Amino acid sequence: SQQGEEDPQALSIQEGENATMNCSYKTSINNLQWYRQNSGRGLVHLILIRSNEREKHSGRLRVTLDTSKKSSSLLITASRAADTASYFCATVSGAGSYQLTFGKGTKLSVIP
């Protein structure tokens, strides 16, 4: 069963705007990861946040984690047309577990 659920399912913005995607999950986690998938391609790892972290940055990406609400958000600042892709959150539960449980994804369209 899906662990993470992304919201919204689809998002369309203008180039230069910020894009925010949310992820909710059901059980306690070891870490939460975000992946990007360009059309017709495999998934690419973007960023990982551990359960004891609240915020993490990587370039134009900012991820927050609220374990009390079992939710995470991914913010992409100053979006570009090249950011058009589907974005998935995935959770790792349990120490030593190397299984990821994926959400259904948010499809982001950045209009030039």
Added chain:
Amino acid sequence: DAGITQSPRHKVTETGTPVTLRCHQTENHRYMYWYRQDPGHGLRLIHYSYGVKDTDKGEVSDGYSVSRSKTEDFLLTLESATSSQTSVYFCAISDSGTSGSGTQYFGPGTRLTVL
């Protein structure tokens, strides 16, 4: 794609025929995974391997079997393909590492159509 290849990349087959998909890695990672991706379902784990000859079932393992005789190869077999197995199949790899983060690296995918 982090030294991961999948073959074939596209395949069309008929119901009832056996199909084997291959995943090959050059990263010497311990863990390998097979997922299927379908509209509205995201990625779902079929089987995974935590070492040579060590495999386990995932969420949607019915109708699939796997084998791993070498570190670098992980095979997914559909013994008798059905139309419900039409999907895009992704292989992924992960190393245990000291961080144990579970970060996975994905192959390019195989699009399988069962007629």
